[in-house]
Amino acid sequence: MAMPVATGARRWQAGSMHCRLHRIPLTKAVPLAISRGTTASVEHLLLAIEHEGIIGIGETGGFDTGHRCFSTDAVVDELSALAPRLAERSPEPMQELEPLLADLSPPARCGLDLALHDWWGKRLGQPVGRLWGLDPGVSAPTSVTLGLGSVEAVLARLERWWDQLPATRIKLKLGSPDGADHDRALVEAVAAALQRHRATTGVACELQVDANGGWDLERARSMLGLLAEHGVVLVEQPLPPQEDPDADCAGFAALDLDCPMALVADESCWDLHDLLRLAPHVDGVNIKLLKSGGLAEALLMARTSRRLGLSVMLGCYSDAALLNGAAAQLLPLVDWPDLDSHLNLVDDPFRGPVLVGDRLLPGTGPGLGVTVEGLPC
Ligand SMILES: [Mg+2]
Structure with a gap:
């Protein structure tokens, strides 16, 4: 091939x-x-x-x-x-x-x-995870992502995910350019859809939200009550990341005490230095291999987070199954896996990580446990 x-x-x-x-x-x-x-x-x-x-x-x-x-x-x-x-x-x-x-x-x-x-x-x-001494069978459910769009389009995306896998963790993107009212409409519609799903299937789903830095402080504060009312378990990166580390920490500190659910840093947290400065102000961090520069730093971040009592999210960008399969080696250390990008590709050349229900497991082969079709080597 x-x-x-x-x-x-x-x-x-x-x-x-x-x-x-x-x-x-x-x-x-x-x-x-x-x-x-x-x-x-x-x-x-x-x-x-x-x-x-x-x-x-x-x-x-x-x-x-x-x-x-x-x-x-x-x-x-x-x-x-x-x-x-x-x-x-x-x-x-x-x-x-x-x-x-x-x-x-x-x-x-x-x-x-x-x-x-x-x-x-x-x-x-x-497998790399085995060399680290991790248990490859330990893996929490991965979230699936609902991007921004009309209420109808977002609900259709949720149904499409459920056609693909029995997802129990739903991550809803917020920070809509159309304003706070659109964010509120999306939260209410998705929360209602999860309630209907529970009523018809008996399966409870967890709702997470990610603003991708799309809010200012006032809008973030105005959203927290609604998110709590609908049982949202975590909010990711409410405010835009700042190059100045003190200003960046101040944004999380301004929300931390008022935030009724877990507050998670993503775009603000790239490496161990960021993790340590943010630790007093957040409940968790979203580790991504492209931000951390690979597995060596990500392993250090995951282990340090757990030692500090922070929850670990493991996320992705538009990554294929090689990046997500590499990240999957860390899953035994992760509370909130968020490795769904390769599940939304039509031309992924890599094979490795396996879905069991809505849990992702690393490939069983040596190294990262990932193969590529027709690698000409
Ligand atoms: Mg994020």
């Missing part, structure tokens, strides 16, 4: 670590609208490293959090410039590569970090 690559693959080979970089088009079955805009398709990258006959693969791509933006082309340029230095090195020990990784942008680091972890696990013949 041919490798589904959109444009020509770049290949470098010199020294001991050979690298290939492929552009991969990813198309959503249902476009996703959030407060910052609508995404119907993206281009991601597959980075393959080869050393001593073992191939490690990693996925990455550009993304935008409102205050920071990385393009896929910029990540290509960064990894291309890195290739000659990688060619002089071995994938192990990974510690020797840490200074090189530290100089990269988060998405470039993520691609290489994932490929290195995959190579490492394959070298040792074990």
Whole structure:
């Protein structure tokens, strides 16, 4: 089967670590609208490293959090410039590569970090999570996402999800450009739909909301009572993320005491430094591999969160099953998995993580447990 690559693959080979970089088009079955805009398709990258006959693969791509933006082309340029230095090195020990990784942008680091972890696990013949000592059978239900849209469109999306899997955790995007009244209408309609679902199936569902930084303080405060009234269990990133760390923390601090449900930082929390500064003001953090720069930092963040008594969400962007399969290695440490993006792709070339009901489990193969159709290596 041919490798589904959109444009020509770049290949470098010199020294001991050979690298290939492929552009991969990813198309959503249902476009996703959030407060910052609508995404119907993206281009991601597959980075393959080869050393001593073992191939490690990693996925990455550009993304935008409102205050920071990385393009896929910029990540290509960064990894291309890195290739000659990688060619002089071995994938192990990974510690020797840490200074090189530290100089990269988060998405470039993520691609290489994932490929290195995959190579490492394959070298040792074990899934990465097992090498960390985690129980691969422990996994909480993953949420499925309802983007912004008309009430009718959002309810139709919910029914489509239920046709696909028995979802019990629903994440509703808010921060509508159409204003607070539209947000309220969506909350009321989705909460009512969950009540009807419970009445007809006996299955209770959890409602989460994510404003993606689409509220100001006044609008956020005006929404909290309604969210509590409808049993919303968590609210994610109510206010826009700020580059200034003190201003960013102040926004969460202004809401924390008044917030009747769990307050979760997403766009504001990229790495362990962010987690530690936000910890006094939030109840949980949303870890994403593209923000953290891969699994090494994400593992540190997940373990630290649990030690500090914070809840852990594990999220995604428009990621395919390689990124989500890599993230799935962390699921035993996660309270709120949010890894549904690959379930909404029509052209995902990766296979690995498995849905059991509405729980995602990591692939059982070594490394990240993910394969790619027709990888030409
Ligand atoms: Mg979020």
